[in-house]
Amino acid sequence: MADVVDVVGSGGFDCHLMSGCGFPAPGTEIFEFTPLVEFSLFGITFGINKPVILLILVSAFIIFIFTVAFAKPKLVPGKWQSMGELSYLFVRDQISRETIGKAGDKYMAFLFSLFFFVFFLNFMGIFPGAQFPVTALFVYPVALAMMVWLVYMFIGMKNQGPLKFFTNMMFPPGVPKPVLVILAPIEFLSNIIVRPFTLAVRLMANMFAGHLLITVFIVATIYLFSPSVIGMLGSVASGIMTLIMTGFEFMIEALQAYIFTLLTASYIAGSLSNEH
Amino acid sequence: MLDLIAEVSGNLGAVGYGLAAIGPGIGIGLIFGNGVQAIARQPEAYGVIRQNMFIGFALAEALALLGFVAPFVFK
Numbered sequence: 001m002a003d004v005v006d007v008v009g010s011g012g013f014d015c016h017l018m019s020g021c022g023f024p025a026p027g028t029e030i031f032e033f034t035p036l037v038e039f040s041l042f043g044i045t046f047g048i049n050k051p052v053i054l055l056i057l058v059s060a061f062i063i064f065i066f067t068v069a070f071a072k073p074k075l076v077p078g079k080w081q082s083m084g085e086l087s088y089l090f091v092r093d094q095i096s097r098e099t100i101g102k103a104g105d106k107y108m109a110f111l112f113s114l115f116f117f118v119f120f121l122n123f124m125g126i127f128p129g130a131q132f133p134v135t136a137l138f139v140y141p142v143a144l145a146m147m148v149w150l151v152y153m154f155i156g157m158k159n160q161g162p163l164k165f166f167t168n169m170m171f172p173p174g175v176p177k178p179v180l181v182i183l184a185p186i187e188f189l190s191n192i193i194v195r196p197f198t199l200a201v202r203l204m205a206n207m208f209a210g211h212l213l214i215t216v217f218i219v220a221t222i223y224l225f226s227p228s229v230i231g232m233l234g235s236v237a238s239g240i241m242t243l244i245m246t247g248f249e250f251m252i253e254a255l256q257a258y259i260f261t262l263l264t265a266s267y268i269a270g271s272l273s274n275e276h
Numbered sequence: 277m278l279d280l281i282a283e284v285s286g287n288l289g290a291v292g293y294g295l296a297a298i299g300p301g302i303g304i305g306l307i308f309g310n311g312v313q314a315i316a317r318q319p320e321a322y323g324v325i326r327q328n329m330f331i332g333f334a335l336a337e338a339l340a341l342l343g344f345v346a347p348f349v350f351k
Contacts (some may be wrong), residue, residue, distance in 0.1 A: 028348055031305050198338050205341035208348075257335040266331065 016226035017234075023223055027213045031136060031208070051134045057133070058120045062113075083169065091115050091261065099265040107268055110151065115261040118203070119142065122253035125211055126246050133253070138200070145200035153192075156271030165271075166209035199263060206256050210249040215256045217242040289347025296343025303336040 017020045035047025069084025077085060091112045096104040104111075118135065125133030135141055156165045169191055170184040218240050224234035284291060311329040315322055 094327075098323070198335075200343075201342055201345065202334060202338040205338070205345045207343055209341060255330075259330060262327070262331060265335065 015223060017224050017231040018226045018228055024219060026212065026219055030212070030215055044253060049131075049139055050132060051140075054124050054130050054134050055121070055140070058117070058124065062116055062120060066116075072145055077174050087116070088112060091144075095258070095261050099262065100123060100269040103272065104265065104268065107151075107265075111261055111265055114144070114148075114264060119257035122257055123250075125207060126214075126249055126254060133207040133211050135203055136211050138151065138204050139171050141200040141203040144203075144260070145196040148199060148267065149196040152267040152271045155268055159272055195267060199260065203260055204255055206252055210245075210252055214242060214245050214249060217245055287347075289351075292347060293343050296346075297340050300336045300340035304333055307332040307336065 009109070015024060029253070033049040033051060034047040036053075039043060040046070065080075066084055069080045069087075073081060088108075090172055092105070095115070096108055096111055100107070121140065123132045123133075123136040126140045156169075159165075160168060170187050171180055172183075172187075175183060199271060221235050221238040221242060224231045226232075226235075307329060311325055314325050
């Protein structure tokens with residue numbers, strides 16, 4: 001299992017500035033995890049490693065906390081219920097009503113679950129103990145983006161008819177004929193291929209870059225901790241930068257969850273209406 | 277046939293990311309500059325403007341981050 005201990009341990013915890021070893025820069029190996037338990041089902045080998053455990057814990061936490069919040073609703077809400085209501089109203093008013101309008105209230109279950117799922121998976125990046133953003137592994141944003149793709153394709157084909165969905169998308173009204181020759185393939189590619197791809201890559205790249213950056217600063221703090229003035233100054237500065245980057249990373253995680261859900265709502269709105 | 281007179285050596289991925297960050301930097305500056313101007317002109321439209329600013333920011337930033345991740349993919 002590779003994490004900070006192993007990265008610094010490649011030179012040992014004794015690898016400092018004046019020890020004659022180079023800076024043990026963290027690379028993509030900090031995103032590889034050896035499975036704790038492996039089992040085979042139907043000829044496929046499954047492994048349970050740290051991101052899978054975090055995924056299960058986050059799912060259980062979300063289900064538990066919102067069941068507690070919405071279990072026995074009273075007219076005058078108590079603590080948990082008003083927290084749950086504030087969360088629901090945030091997603092409904094800021095994300096769903098702004099893009100889709102009142103007709104989007106029946107997609108609120110999906111958007112609400114999506115927002116808090118992505119937010120808490122991202123939050124594992126700075127949560128003490130876990131400290132790995134689960135969405136930094138490409139497979140999890142890809143799974144979420146495929147779900148979003150299926151949702152907006154299915155909604156579009158159901159509301160506009162399967163063939164009219166594509167013709168409305170590729171040939172918007174009021175466009176002169178010569179422009180349509182370039183516009184139609186670009187629109188088709190953009191809606192079918194590029195949108196889910198960029199949705200997944202945006203989330204994954206933000207979390208990947210943030211995690212790598214915080215790891216670099218932590219390794220630098222340990223590496224520069226040596227008996228020399230410039231080493232100690234660098235170590236203290238790296239320590240302060242770690243704290244600043246952790247705070248910045250929290251803001252980026254919340255923002256990426258908000259943007260993922262906002263773009264999902266925007267794609268659903270585009271599928272619902274006749275023109276894009 | 278042609279002599280090599282200058283070359284850039286070292287990590288090509290880092291150079292590639294540096295080049296990839298130019299365009300989105302300009303783009304995000306334009307987005308937020310125009311957004312702030314729009315809010316100054318019409319403060320009551322703050323909600324609509326802020327939402328569109330965030331959508332534009334996310335789409336422009338995605339390109340810079342694709343440039344960051346590409347060297348790790350094509351290693």
